[in-house]
Every structure is written in structure tokens, then in C-alpha cells.
Amino acid sequence: MALARSVLGIELGETGVRAALVDTFGNIRACAEAAAGPGRADVLPLLEPALRRLWDEGGVGPGHVLYTVLVSDHCLTQLQQRRGLARVAVIRLAAPAGTAIPPLTDWPPDLVAALGGAAFELTGGYELDGTTIGPPPDAGAVSGLAAEIQARGLEAAAITGVFSPVHPDQELHLGTALRERLGAAFPVALSHRLGSVGLLERENSTALNAALTQAGPAVAEGARAALAAAGVGGPVYMAQNDGTIMALDAAARFPLLTARSASGHGLRGAAHLAGVADGLVVLCMHDRMEVGLVHGGYPRESQRPRVLAGVRVNMSEPDLMEIPCRPEPGAPLPPEVLERVELALDRVRGRPDPMPVVAAGPRAGGLPERLRRSTRIRRPAAAAFSVPVGAALAPVGGRADLAYSLGRWTREGARADAVRKAVDQAVAAGAAPETTQVVGLDEVPLSYLWGNTLRISVRVVGQPAVPGRIHRTAT
């Protein structure tokens, strides 16, 4: 029987490689894994045996793969272990604002050391309404900065300006000016592409992204080569932290946006495997339980800053309650962990109405069939493969989280601008333009400012721009 062409989801995790082949109607064609031995650092060599098992199991081959989505935690591991990180010029355009909290404040000292501890506070930045706070650096200042970056042997730059998510031009100008002096290939990360309003957390994200200047492309290149060696053709996408995907080339430039992606895709995959669009998911991992919520097929996002490698960041990530524990494989979870899982389920649910609860992840077997207060726990077949399944199903994503001063914008104009920016991002991440759709739009007036200022966040998704792609609605 001829099989429909399918999407290959691959999870490259610390414990091994898991792969799932999912057809464009959402049916699971095959799942297979290759577990890492103790102490193995690089799981990429396990890709080939995992795929061989996948082909055998499903009676399929590389020719059935329409495109591939990778979930990799390699960059997160590099940051956590302070290995293979670039020395970064952390540049802030804010002075005279921001001087009381210099860049790299509240960082673990060893991570500051790994990045070279080079912070530059330049004048610049904008008020929300577009008024400049300080004059942006002139040509002389930029040349001085470039000379110092060279003299100190810094390998990448991270640029963050006040209110750049709304007014990105100073960041763009400085990035271009630095590249004119340091070479077109000099890695420059601009904060308005990496985080939302909240300068310190966005600056942190940008610096971490710049630190992954070598690690990000290395993951992309390694994966591309391993897939080619296994005979898998077609476009390759990377899983993003927010539960969407982005093209491999884009992901190489924004490694931080894909560094912690397993949870979001695990939530989506678990809900799909259980056949629910709205539900609570308990992801049972090797060293922790994660409880999250899927709404309309999408993981609900966190509004709070989260900590990554010891640093506060504000990139888009699912809202998760984490419970650290190291369950024995196959053994039931201890009662105190179950109690905390139950409390977390209630917290995440956010209202008293019952919702389906799905258990997934490699340790899903440790959960009982029923918790004391909750409904029955659904444990779908292939629960251990929720991450690669979720990645294979995920749409390409783009987003915008912006603040608008309504003295300068109409409400409709602000909304249209935010949507346009999110659509542009989705297309840049590899979405087919004609398939993009808005899946989330929130407007919140800023407190104490009489509703004159609006914060708008927009999420846009689209189908991968892949030849031979079959349209389906996002799950």
C-alpha cells in the first residue's frame, strides 16, 4: 500500500534519540528510539540507528519524509555546562536610563566569565512614544566600540535598546554599522527578535543567544549531515520553545528560541495522542514532572519571566509547573509527588471545571490511573513519543509582543501593525504566506496610565512552505 508522505519528528535528548513519523492527517505511522548509554555526550550518532528502526517498524523509508522537525536540547546543555560559548559584547542602548542596573546583573559569576564579561552601556533607546532617551551612538562611538570588540577578542555582539520591540531602528542601525566595521559575517543578535517588553530579561536572552553563535549553527549542520547520511531529504525545521517550529537556517541564527523546546512540543503531542484539543498534560521526564495546559491544540504560555541556565529570560515558553523528582523506571511515583502533581494540575487548570488529564513522557507509567481529586488519567499509546509527535504536528510560528502609545496610534492601526510584524516573523521562519493565521491576540492596557497605552501580543502560525505539502488545519 502506498503511504502518504509524512513528517518526521526527531527528539535529540540527553537520554537518546526518539523519532516519530506522522502523516499529514495526524496519524502516527511509526515510532522508534535509540537510547544513549551512560555518560554519552553526543546523541547525534544515535540518529541513524533510530531511523533504521523507524523504517523497519513502519515498513517505510526516507522517501516518505516530506520534511523533518528536530527537537534538540544541545544548546541548553551548552549553556548549563558553560561549554562552547562565544565571548559576547553585551551592548545596551539606554543611557542615561538603565545605568543603575548594568548588563549581566544578577547572573551566575561563572556564566559571566564564560561570556567574557564585556558590557557596553551606550546612550540611546526610546520612550514608549518614540522620543529618544539619549542620542544614539555616532560614527566615532561605533568605531570605538568596534575597535574594542576586536581588541578584546569578542566573538559576537548582543544589542538591546529600550523599547526596541516597538522602535527597533536603533538596534538595526547599530547592528549594520558594527558589521560594516567587523565584517558582514560577524554575529550580531538584536533583542527585538528575541524577547518582549522587559529590558533586562530581553537583554539576557539576547546575550545568551549570541553566546550560542557557534553552538547553534553546529547543531543545525550536524543534524543536516546526519539526516543526509541516513538518506533523509527535504526541508528541515527546528522546534521552537513556544510549541511552533522554524526553518533550520533561521534557527541557526536564533538558537535560544529553540534551546528549551521539548516541553511545549511534548504538551502538544500528548494532547494529540490522547485525542483532546483542550486538556491538562503531565509530562513525566527522567528528573522532573512538568504540568501544563493545552488549549485548542496549543500549549498555554507563561506570562512570567523564567530562569534559563541561572539567568532570567522572557522568551515565549509554555506555562509549566515543575516538580523535581527522579522516578525509577517502571516504579509508581511516591505519594508526596502525586500530591504535588495534583496541586499543580489544579493551579494550571485555573478554574473548577473538570478537564481531561493526559500523562506522557518516558516515565508516564509511574502515574496511577486515577488521582484523588482528578478525573481518570489518560495514558495514550506511544506516550513516550509525545515530543517528536508534537514537533511533527507543529505549525511554523511567528509572534509580536508590543506596546503602543495611543496618542500616536489608533487601536485598529496598532493591532494591524502587531499582526503584520507577527506574520512577517512567521514567513521568515518558513511559513507559506498564504497559510498564515492569527491564533492569539491579547490587548492589555498598562496600569496607572488611564488606558492611553496598550500592550498587544499576537501569535501567528502557518504551514511549512514545503513543496507537495498537504493543507491541514493546525491541531
Place this chain on the structure above:
Amino acid sequence: MIHLDDQGIRDLQLGAAVLGGGGGGDPYWMTLAAREAARRWGPVPLLAPHTLADDALVIPVAGMGAPTIIQEKLPGWAPLVAVVRRLEQQLGRRADAVMPVIAGGVVCLTAVAAAAAAGLPLVDADGAGRAVSELQMVSLSAYGVRGCPFVVANERGDTTIIEAVDDLALERLARAITYRFGGFSYVAGYPLTGRQLKETAVLYTISFARRLGEQLRAAGTDAAAVLAALTAVTANSTYGACHVLAEGRVTAVERHTDQMPPHGSAVIQNQYGRMVQLHFQNEFLVAEAEGRTMASVPDLITVLDTETLQPVQAEGIAYGQSVLAVAIPIPGIMRTPEVLRFLGPRYFGHDIDYRPVELLAAAAQEG
């Protein structure tokens, strides 16, 4: 004399959040600024109010505006110093010390950063002993200290002096200017002498907040130890022993986001099914159970998350949270008719008279 060093400022962050009573903003960023200030200029001396000369000049400082703005436009040194210097210039004399306009939330740490940057000590006192939402809701105003001359400054270097007819007009003007100044501003006003301070301010609130933070931190994440620490620190202070309002889970939250400031209510249910309702408007204002008032403003109602044992902001209280809600009696200077006029439950639309929390608790025990 106590000096606020790095650890002291971190303890103050936690204590100031508790005194926020659900409002006052998240002091995280301003705490980073205060710690950086102590690193640069040394620990900040905390002056006991009784050591102030009667004719000493004290300048209260604060930040005002949208918390979202200051999280993006992080604080700079210039306006923290400028508000103090500009008010000195206006008054024609140097200040002897700085104090926070209010001890709850972000403002407390703003004053620590300003004192360090201006090279002045901080007085162990404030104008409320808690967080309040408007400039005129302070003891200083209630007992006749004038808010003006009042300085507003921003990072760009803009400053303005307000001379308003009264403190309510001052509040309206300062907030309008803050909007034009970029949505967050640094302010200094209610300049007062040492004698006025001793007569009108809420005394020893900063050392109280620091000790509260220190003891809560030491108690860790053990709920019983936290309650014991809260009780011990409040009982041995100018406040008075705290009263537990509820320990349980949040089973309902209602918010009216269309109104400014946003207000609403949360219901906490304990394991026996007893329900306590907290009403909030920026801060937690009134606690009631079975139609009886358990506590109300100006007494302090504060909520801790029992998983993290961190204070919960009213805007962040959420269904399913496990919480401990306590009421801390506010010092007597904040319980007079002069203060209740603008900080009693009626001012916020609750049709009840203020009764001190310890009397309400005793009455409830008698049934």
C-alpha cells in the same frame, strides 16, 4: 547604627513585598539598583528617627507610574539624585536624610537606591507602614505636612516642580506629568523636619521590613516556621502580632479589568470548607467570612504562596494557588480619623466602618 548592606537590601526586598499587602509592585528591579548602589557607594546607614535633630531636613522619595515601563526603561542614577538635589535647591538647604514615601513595594527600594546615590542616610520610617496607591494617602498628609514643593524627574533629565493647592491636586498633576515623562517618574516631596517626622511619620518600618525579610528567609519553605517567624517579628514590633485569616486554596478569583485601578476579589477555602473572601483594588483591602469582616484597610492584609512562601500580588493571585493570608495590625498612627478619611474601607467603596483587626479577631472568638 544599622547599615543596609547587600544581604540587608535583599531581606528588605522580601519585607517590602510583604508590606505591599498585594500591591506596591514587584521590587525585583529596584532591588537590583539598590544593591548596585550599595556596591558602588557602600552600605546605606539606617538612621533611627529619635536620633534626628528637630530641625534636620528629611526628603521623602518615591517612584510613580506603570511598573511595565520601569521594567523596560530600567532605572538610571541621574533622576534618583536629581529629585533630591532639585528639592534641596528649591528649599535652599541641604537634606540630612532621605526616607521612602511608603515602605511597601518598589518605593521602599527606590529610596534606598536614592539615598546611596545622593550620599545620604535613610531614615527608619515612612509615610504609611504599607503600600498605598496615591500620593495623598500618607500619614504625612493627614497630619499637616504639605506634599509641595514636589519634584518629578525622569531619566532623560527632565525635571519639574509642582506647587499644587492641596495634596489631592498634587496627586493628579504628578500622575499626568509622569505620563508625559514616559510613564514612570522619580519623585521627591513632603519635605519635613526631624520634629515633623517624629510626629507624623510611621516609625521604625524599614528595620521592621528588613527583619521580616530576614526571618522569613531563615524560615525557608516550611509553612509552620514561616508563620512562627511572621508572628514573632510582628509581635515584637510597632505593628502587633499578625492574625491568620485563611490557610487554604484559592477557589475563585474575580477581576474587573475594565476599571482603573483593576479591582476584584479572591476566595480562599481551607480544608474544612471554610471560605474567606479578600477584596482588592491594587492592594488587598477587606477580608470577610460568612458576612463578617475579619480585617480591613488600613490594617495590612498580606498573602503568601505556601509553595514558594513568597508574597502574592493581588494582580497575580490565581485559582488553585495554595496560600496563607494574614492580617498585620497597622501602627496606631495610621488608625486615626485623619487617616481613615482617605484610607478607611469607606474610601474604597466598602460600606463598613474600620475596626482594628485584633478587636475583630477577639469578637469572632467570642462568637
